[in-house]
Amino acid sequence: MSEIVLFKHLIDPEVRNIENYIKLGGYEGLKKAFTMQPDDIIEEVKRSNLRGRGGAGFPTGLKWSFMPKGEGQKYFVCNADEGEPGTFKDRYIMSENPHQLIEGMVIGGYAMGATVGYIYIRGEFEFVAKILQKAIDEAYEKGFLGKNILNSGFDFDLYVHLGAGAYVCGEETGLINSLEGKPGQPRLKPPFPAQYGVFGKPTTVNNVETIACVPDIIKKGADWFLSIGPEKNNGTKIYAVSGHVNNPGVFELPMGTPLREIIYEHAGGIVGGKKLKAVIPGGSSAPVLGPEHLDIPMDFDSLKKVGSMLGSGAIIVMSEDTCMVEAFTRLAKFYAHESCGQCTPCREGTAWLYKILKRIEDREGKKGDIDLILDICGKIMGRTICPLGDAAVMCIKPAVERFRDEFEYHIEHKKCMVENKIPIF
Ligand code: L3W
Numbered sequence: 001m002s003e004i005v006l007f008k009h010l011i012d013p014e015v016r017n018i019e020n021y022i023k024l025g026g027y028e029g030l031k032k033a034f035t036m037q038p039d040d041i042i043e044e045v046k047r048s049n050l051r052g053r054g055g056a057g058f059p060t061g062l063k064w065s066f067m068p069k070g071e072g073q074k075y076f077v078c079n080a081d082e083g084e085p086g087t088f089k090d091r092y093i094m095s096e097n098p099h100q101l102i103e104g105m106v107i108g109g110y111a112m113g114a115t116v117g118y119i120y121i122r123g124e125f126e127f128v129a130k131i132l133q134k135a136i137d138e139a140y141e142k143g144f145l146g147k148n149i150l151n152s153g154f155d156f157d158l159y160v161h162l163g164a165g166a167y168v169c170g171e172e173t174g175l176i177n178s179l180e181g182k183p184g185q186p187r188l189k190p191p192f193p194a195q196y197g198v199f200g201k202p203t204t205v206n207n208v209e210t211i212a213c214v215p216d217i218i219k220k221g222a223d224w225f226l227s228i229g230p231e232k233n234n235g236t237k238i239y240a241v242s243g244h245v246n247n248p249g250v251f252e253l254p255m256g257t258p259l260r261e262i263i264y265e266h267a268g269g270i271v272g273g274k275k276l277k278a279v280i281p282g283g284s285s286a287p288v289l290g291p292e293h294l295d296i297p298m299d300f301d302s303l304k305k306v307g308s309m310l311g312s313g314a315i316i317v318m319s320e321d322t323c324m325v326e327a328f329t330r331l332a333k334f335y336a337h338e339s340c341g342q343c344t345p346c347r348e349g350t351a352w353l354y355k356i357l358k359r360i361e362d363r364e365g366k367k368g369d370i371d372l373i374l375d376i377c378g379k380i381m382g383r384t385i386c387p388l389g390d391a392a393v394m395c396i397k398p399a400v401e402r403f404r405d406e407f408e409y410h411i412e413h414k415k416c417m418v419e420n421k422i423p424i425f
Contacts, residue, residue, distance in 0.1 A: 186386035346389030
């Protein structure tokens with residue numbers, strides 16, 4: 001078995017209890033952090049090459065270094081809004097190993113001088129929020145949260161905040177607005193949250209998986225983290241595999257594990273021994289790949305080289321029995337539904353894309369529809385406040401281009417090319 005950093009419940013199924021977490025070396029990273037200067041912690045995280053696990057892969061230490069120094073209220077926010085189709089990794093960290101996230105939050109708070117933390121968790125995860133709250137209560141009792149933590153002189157309070165089921169609140173500034181009680185509509189950047197975040201104060205927003213890597217990086221040192229995974233793509237990664245596989249689930253593996261190994265070894269191969277038709281490698285927003293990409297290392301830089309992205313590390317596997325028109329019409333519906341509506345190209349464009357795809361799926365497509373889809377995609381990309389519109393384009397455009405013959409077949413023959421299709425979503 002490869003190195004376990006995050007899924008410590010595979011070592012002790014009861015690690016969600018604080019005593020068990022401590023027995024496995026939990027909160028030692030925090031104790032060590034208090035022997036270090038805050039800036040040295042940020043340097044250590046920088047040196048580890050830890051990159052954001054929520055989608056963008058932005059260097060975590062660099063993001064932390066953007067926070068202003070000195071006095072004044074600052075906030076550290078955990079993005080637990082996990083809403084990208086195919087993405088179901090953070091919920092396992094929070095429900096099975098919540099103290100690792102809590103410990104990472106306190107270390108990050110100390111390093112950046114933030115005395116208040118929020119875990120913004122999607123509304124549908126109410127049961128996970130309860131587990132988190134229990135763990136937070138335990139941490140307060142043991143003196144790992146609250147005033148003068150472990151006699152360090154550092155105070156940190158941590159709150160769980162439930163969202164209300166909007167995907168766009170996973171975008172950091174939409175999340176911040178929602179946390180403030182406003183509609184979850186993203187803000188223009190700059191100013192970045194490090195300058196103007198929650199209640200106008202300097203704020204850092206990081207994904208759950210990112211923050212949960214921090215305790216072990218501090219405890220074992222950046223060199224240990226650098227020893228896992230390819231250069232500049234270090235650490236382990238939780239891959240969430242879904243779709244037409246025999247053993248769907250979440251797998252913590254070294255970053256850069258080849259796609260073939262993840263699908264055929266860990267996820268048990270394709271259902272019914274069918275051929276692989278397509279795979280979305282990083283949550284629905286990552287451009288779709290084909291069987292020729294099976295040997296690609298699943299890391300940020302390798303996927304970028306082939307025009308896709310690691311995103312959240314959610315792998316959606318589609319067998320030869322998938323109707324691409326049906327699959328991507330379903331995803332288009334998702335983006336149209338989740339658009340917050342403030343930018344015209346996204347609001348109108350995503351709804352229009354869905355309308356055209358739906359009529360193609362319903363055998364009512366018109367000649368010229370495919371070019372119209374591609375034209376609309378070009379009019380959304382790069383023209384919106386947040387990446388939701390871009391994400392819809394990155395999902396739909398490569399699929400229409402790669403499987404153009406299937407879309408054309410639907411329009412021309414008024415039927416599906418795939419016999420006995422198996423739905424994917
Ligand atoms: C200060 C600067 N801060 C950048 C910060 C910025 C943010 C981070 C990355 O989108 C992607 C998106 C989705 N001063 C800064 C600075 N920052 N320059 O760095 O920023 P950015 O703009 O590269 O990305 P983003 O807006 O955070 C995230 C993709 O992720 N995605 C998302 C999936 C959804 C989930 C989920 O449900 N869990 O992950 C999937 O592919 O499309 O491209 O913090 O403030 N000069």
